[in-house]
Amino acid sequence: MTPLLDIKDLAFTWPGDTDPVLELGGFSLAAGEKVFMFGPSGSGKSTLLALIGGLIRPQSGQILFKDQDLVELGGAGRDRVRAEHLGVIFQQFNLLPWLDLINNVMLPCRFSRARAARAGDVKGAAEKLLAEMSLAPELWRRRADSISVGQQQRVAAARALIGRPALILADEPTSALDHDRRLDFLELLFSQVEAANSALLFVSHDRDLAGRFDRAVDLTDLNEAQEQA
Amino acid sequence: MNLLGLAWRSLLNRRFAVLLTVCTIALSIGLLVLVEQLRSEVRQGFYRSVSGVDLIVGGRTAPVQLLLYSVFGIGDATNDISWETYTQLKALPEVDWAIPMALGDSHNGYRVLGISPAFFEHYRFGDSEHIEFESGQEFDDLFDVVIGAQVARQLDYELGDQIVLAHGSGNVSLQGHDEHPFTITGILAPTGTPVDQQLYVSLAAHRAIHIGWERGVQMPGSAIDPDVARTQAEELRPDAVTAIFLGLTARAAVFGLQRRVNEYRAEALSGIMPGITLQQLWRITGMAEQVLRVVAALVVVAGLLGMLTVLLATLGERRREMAILRANGARPWQISGLLVFEAGLIAAAGIAFGVALALSVQMVAAPWLLSEFGLHVGLTWPAAWQFGVLGLIFLAGLAVGVIPAAMAYRRTLADGMQIRT
Numbered sequence: 001m002t003p004l005l006d007i008k009d010l011a012f013t014w015p016g017d018t019d020p021v022l023e024l025g026g027f028s029l030a031a032g033e034k035v036f037m038f039g040p041s042g043s044g045k046s047t048l049l050a051l052i053g054g055l056i057r058p059q060s061g062q063i064l065f066k067d068q069d070l071v072e073l074g075g076a077g078r079d080r081v082r083a084e085h086l087g088v089i090f091q092q093f094n095l096l097p098w099l100d101l102i103n104n105v106m107l108p109c110r111f112s113r114a115r116a117a118r119a120g121d122v123k124g125a126a127e128k129l130l131a132e133m134s135l136a137p138e139l140w141r142r143r144a145d146s147i148s149v150g151q152q153q154r155v156a157a158a159r160a161l162i163g164r165p166a167l168i169l170a171d172e173p174t175s176a177l178d179h180d181r182r183l184d185f186l187e188l189l190f191s192q193v194e195a196a197n198s199a200l201l202f203v204s205h206d207r208d209l210a211g212r213f214d215r216a217v218d219l220t221d222l223n224e225a226q227e228q229a
Numbered sequence: 230m231n232l233l234g235l236a237w238r239s240l241l242n243r244r245f246a247v248l249l250t251v252c253t254i255a256l257s258i259g260l261l262v263l264v265e266q267l268r269s270e271v272r273q274g275f276y277r278s279v280s281g282v283d284l285i286v287g288g289r290t291a292p293v294q295l296l297l298y299s300v301f302g303i304g305d306a307t308n309d310i311s312w313e314t315y316t317q318l319k320a321l322p323e324v325d326w327a328i329p330m331a332l333g334d335s336h337n338g339y340r341v342l343g344i345s346p347a348f349f350e351h352y353r354f355g356d357s358e359h360i361e362f363e364s365g366q367e368f369d370d371l372f373d374v375v376i377g378a379q380v381a382r383q384l385d386y387e388l389g390d391q392i393v394l395a396h397g398s399g400n401v402s403l404q405g406h407d408e409h410p411f412t413i414t415g416i417l418a419p420t421g422t423p424v425d426q427q428l429y430v431s432l433a434a435h436r437a438i439h440i441g442w443e444r445g446v447q448m449p450g451s452a453i454d455p456d457v458a459r460t461q462a463e464e465l466r467p468d469a470v471t472a473i474f475l476g477l478t479a480r481a482a483v484f485g486l487q488r489r490v491n492e493y494r495a496e497a498l499s500g501i502m503p504g505i506t507l508q509q510l511w512r513i514t515g516m517a518e519q520v521l522r523v524v525a526a527l528v529v530v531a532g533l534l535g536m537l538t539v540l541l542a543t544l545g546e547r548r549r550e551m552a553i554l555r556a557n558g559a560r561p562w563q564i565s566g567l568l569v570f571e572a573g574l575i576a577a578a579g580i581a582f583g584v585a586l587a588l589s590v591q592m593v594a595a596p597w598l599l600s601e602f603g604l605h606v607g608l609t610w611p612a613a614w615q616f617g618v619l620g621l622i623f624l625a626g627l628a629v630g631v632i633p634a635a636m637a638y639r640r641t642l643a644d645g646m647q648i649r650t
Contacts, residue, residue, distance in 0.1 A: 055555065076560065083558025090556075093549050098242030099235075110232065111558030159557070 003028040010061035023225040034200040036210045039219035054078030083112035087160025091172040094156035097145035105159045115163035129158035164196040257532035258583025261525040274604035278422040279503045281353030287472040289497035296506045299472035309469035323482040326351045329470040341428045343435025354422045365415035375415035379425035406438040421605025433465040540633040565634035572630020
């Protein structure tokens with residue numbers, strides 16, 4: 001079976017920099033696989049996620065995602081792939097503060113018809129995900145900036161999951177939470193990722209969480225640019 | 230909720246800054262429209278005031294000055310015309326009718342005109358409309374007075390009221406014609422022209438109240454007894470009149486007559502055609518109008534720059550918002566589109582409110598212009614070309630929005646998934 005994501009000989013240098021921030025010989029991820037990626041700050045994890053998200057384009061290499069090479073694909077094509085097949089959760093500031101929870105969750109479906117079609121009843125799907133993320137219905141119409149950070153991260157997870165994307169990218173989603181909430185959040189995220197049959201690439205510097213994943217990789221080992229530095 | 234819905238919510242979130250920007254643009258547009266509206270309305274008002282008069286004749290003076298004091302009651306005459314000249318002009322074959330007028334008196338700041346009954350018959354305003362009586366009729370007795378609509382309304386006069394005229398124009402008059410009270414016999418219907426701001430007495434009455442006056446002062450005990458004056462009413466006539474309105478049998482004769490008036494041997498006269506003299510007046514005021522227009526246009530530019538400032542200032546704080554939209558599948562052009570849409574919405578709202586503001590100010594200013602200058606300013610919709618200009622300003626607003634949009638476009642491409650700090 002071909003992997004969902006297959007990265008080969010990737011090199012990326014930020015415009016204006018002389019040295020590449022990321023040089024990746026190979027990394028792949030199977031459909032439905034939950035991978036923990038350890039990466040301290042500066043290890044190039046945000047760059048890697050932006051590359052997988054198709055927001056930036058590497059100078060060389062290959063990013064095969066769902067059998068399409070994102071590097072070959074034009075900007076519009078990458079935008080479409082991202083909208084259709086990716087869910088993202090950041091460390092913080094995931095939500096549009098002036099929008100209510102429901103509309104924040106429905107956001108990806110506005111940019112992709114295919115994703116909205118997969119979600120079916122978009123509003124119903126958003127409500128279901130919010131409920132499953134233990135967010136009480138009375139919160140759903142509140143502005144996103146009126147709820148706690150822990151609640152915001154669960155809303156972000158619900159948004160990432162709407163329309164069952166093939167891959168969820170999570171960039172330190174738990175680092176703003178205290179220990180207990182961290183585990184609770186992970187529990188909820190796992191159950192929903194499994195229900196949606198999505199793969200999960202979870203990047204964190206917190207190795208304690210690694211044991212719960214199918215596989216753990218160390219980005220510092222993978223990234224040849226960092227080794228040279 | 231589609232993308233525009235998101236843009237709307239985002240705008241609502243920043244409503245205070247957005248509202249201020251809309252106000253700035255509305256004020257600038259309001260000024261622009263108002264300047265143009267008042268300019269055309271005031272001109273229209275001037276044109277309305279004199280219609281059907283082919284030639285205005287006065288003592289030798291500048292054409293614009295003659296027009297202003299004879300029709301609009303602005304300024305004073307420096308030279309009169311002798312009664313003989315008046316009778317000669319009136320007798321010319323090409324002259325159909327002549328309205329002589331004698332100025333020099335006032336009542337509570339309103340001008341009093343000594344006129345012949347021809348005035349009520351031949352004077353026209355607006356679209357060749359006749360003067361009509363709201364109530365009462367022309368003067369019958371020597372000391373009867375007919376008053377304009379505005380005079381009646383402002384001073385709360387009714388038919389039969391007795392009033393006293395003052396010597397000289399203006400509000401403050403040291404000497405009055407106290408011995409000769411006048412009775413109001415007629416109130417004219419409103420015309421929306423200076424006719425409403427004036428009082429009318431017969432030329433004989435004008436003469437009668439000035440008997441015994443020399444160099445602007447009345448010789449003590451020299452005033453004529455009203456009843457004596459009444460017996461002599463037939464013979465009373467002024468020595469001179471201030472101006473004459475002439476109507477010709479054939480309009481084509483006006484150029485020839487004007488030349489003859491200007492070359493009149495017995496005394497120095499000026500003959501003017503009202504329409505042409507108004508054009509001269511516009512040439513004089515045109516410069517000031519241009520300055521006002523330029524100022525208004527610059528204020529609009531300032532308004533648009535203000536919008537640009539606000540959009541650019543919010544760009545920084547909205548960077549996160551844009552990154553979130555981007556991470557969730559928004560295309561760069563959609564992000565840019567949001568900003569252009571926002572600029573367009575602000576500009577459109579500003580323009581709409583600005584036009585409304587201009588029309589309201591016009592509505593409020595209209596009574597003041599009417600009472601102060603006798604100018605009737607109608608509440609007309611801006612002309613088609615003005616909407617063309619407003620359309621161009623809207624496009625300029627969109628173009629202003631393109632600047633932050635282009636910056637946002639480049640930034641979203643460079644930022645990656647999350648803001649790089």
